Amino acid sequence: MSRELQDLAVRVATAAGERAATWRTQGVEVSALKSSPTDVVTEADEATETFLREQLLDARPDDGILGEEGDGLASRSGLTWVVDPIDGTVNYLYDIPAWAVSVAVVEGDPEPGRWRTVAGCVVNPVLGEVYAGFAGGGATLNGRRLTASGRTDLGRALVATGFGYAATRRREQAEVLLRMITRVRDIRRMGAASLDLCGVAAGRLDAYWERGLQPWDHAAGALIAREAGATVGGLAPGSRETEEFTLAAAPGISGALRAALVDAGVP
Ligand code: IPD
Numbered sequence: 100m101s102r103e104l105q106d107l108a109v110r111v112a113t114a115a116g117e118r119a120a121t122w123r124t125q126g127v128e129v130s131a132l133k134s135s136p137t138d139v140v141t142e143a144d145e146a147t148e149t150f151l152r153e154q155l156l157d158a159r160p161d162d163g164i165l166g167e168e169g170d171g172l173a174s175r176s177g178l179t180w181v182v183d184p185i186d187g188t189v190n191y192l193y194d195i196p197a198w199a200v201s202v203a204v205v206e207g208d209p210e211p212g213r214w215r216t217v218a219g220c221v222v223n224p225v226l227g228e229v230y231a232g233f234a235g236g237g238a239t240l241n242g243r244r245l246t247a248s249g250r251t252d253l254g255r256a257l258v259a260t261g262f263g264y265a266a267t268r269r270r271e272q273a274e275v276l277l278r279m280i281t282r283v284r285d286i287r288r289m290g291a292a293s294l295d296l297c298g299v300a301a302g303r304l305d306a307y308w309e310r311g312l313q314p315w316d317h318a319a320g321a322l323i324a325r326e327a328g329a330t331v332g333g334l335a336p337g338s339r340e341t342e343e344f345t346l347a348a349a350p351g352i353s354g355a356l357r358a359a360l361v362d363a364g365v366p
Contacts, residue, residue, distance in 0.1 A: 101233035104178075104204045105218035108319070109231050111154040112202040116224030119147045119185055119200065127192055141192060144168050147184035151202065155180045165209045167315045178217065179209035183315035186221075187291025196225035201293040203318035211314050212333075212341040219319030221293045230297040230323050238300050238326035247329035248302040251351035253359060256305035259287040259295045263311040271366070272310065278363035292345075296320025299347040300327035306348035306356050310365065317345050334365060 122143045131140040148168040155164065156172075163174025166182045180202065185191050187198035203219035218233035230245075232238035238245045250256050260276060262269045280286050287304065289295055292312055298304040300323045321340050325331040330353035334344040344365070348356050 101217050102236060105220065105231050105233040105236070107155070107158055108180075108202040108204060108218055108220035109222075109229060111151055111158075112200045112220040112222045113224075113229060114154065115147050115151050115184065115202075116200045116222040118150060119143050119191070119198075120224040122146070123191060123194065127194075140168060141185070141188060143191065144185045144188055147200065148182065151180075151182045151184060151200075155182075155202075162204070163209060165314060167313065171209075174209070178204050178206055179214075180204050181209065181315050181318035183293060183313075186293040186316060187289075190290045195290065197223070197289050197291050197294055198225070199223050199291050199293045199297075201315060201319045203322060205318060209314070211317070212339040214318075216318060216322040219322045221297050221319050221323060223294060230300065230320075232300075232319075232323040232326040234322070234326070236326065238323040240297075240301055245300045245323070245327040246302060247299055247324065247327045248305045248349040249351060250305040250349040253283060253352045253355040256283050256349070256352050256356070257285055257287065258283045258356070259289060259298060259304050259307040261288060261290070261292055261295065261309040261312075268311055275360065275363045275365055279359060282359050282363075292316040293320040296324045296331075296345075296347050299329045299349075300324040302327075302349075306346070306352060308344070308346045308348075308356070308360060310344050311342060312340075312345050313342065321345065321347065334360065 161176035163179035183201040191198040205214035324347040
């Protein structure tokens with residue numbers, strides 16, 4: 100069952116990504132602002148979410164939907180699809196090839212920390228990269244099995260992070276970053292949380308952390324990173340990833356990274 104759900108996630112995310120990539124070549128218009136003047140929505144975000152909803156409900160009419168751009172739809176089956184039509188909207192706007200369609204299916208209450216993620220897919224249509232995974236089934240990139248990095252020394256770790264859109268939150272995040280940057284090999288800010296999490300799954304990054312992620316930003320990527328053997332969760336060991344905090348790391352550095360983040364003042 101989980102594998103079939105993964106295959107459906109791959110099918111719809113890939114088709115949605117192809118459409119969004121085509122629209123990108125035709126130009127992008129900002130259609131609305133959300134939490135701040137820099138938090139934009141494009142027409143493609145909205146149209147891609149509509150497409151994902153139609154495809155998923157056509158295949159599984161009793162499932163719920165929780166998406167970035169639309170109203171939620173309650174589940175009658177116990178499963179909810181958590182979708183980000185375009186993660187990395189600002190990259191999409193600027194034609195930076197680091198945006199993704201993220202589709203996950205979760206069981207139970209569709210609330211991070213309480214849900215159980217069953218399957219997920221993150222597609223970077225520009226690079227033609229399809230990350231997928233299902234609970235207990237491992238994670239793949241274009242069908243190739245993924246394994247998180249074997250890094251054991253935080254000082255040599257390449258670590259990604261991200262920033263929220265609100266000015267106060269950004270200032271706090273920048274202050275933490277200032278203290279962290281001397282304790283790791285280097286920092287990356289790529290601009291799409293789902294791809295950062297998949298980067299940890301692929302061993303292209305040794306770790307990633309961010310505060311303030313929304314459910315659709317991390318649902319699929321966190322499953323894929325976990326299935327690739329990364330340690331994924333919140334700031335406290337054993338806690339789950341939530342809006343409060345999301346961390347994914349090579350198991351050999353997760354403890355040291357958590358301790359360094361606490362030292363750096365993560366609240
Ligand atoms: C954003 C991206 C970004 C992360 C932000 C997210 P959006 O999602 O994933 O990398 O730092 O926290 O909100 O707005 O592009 O879907």
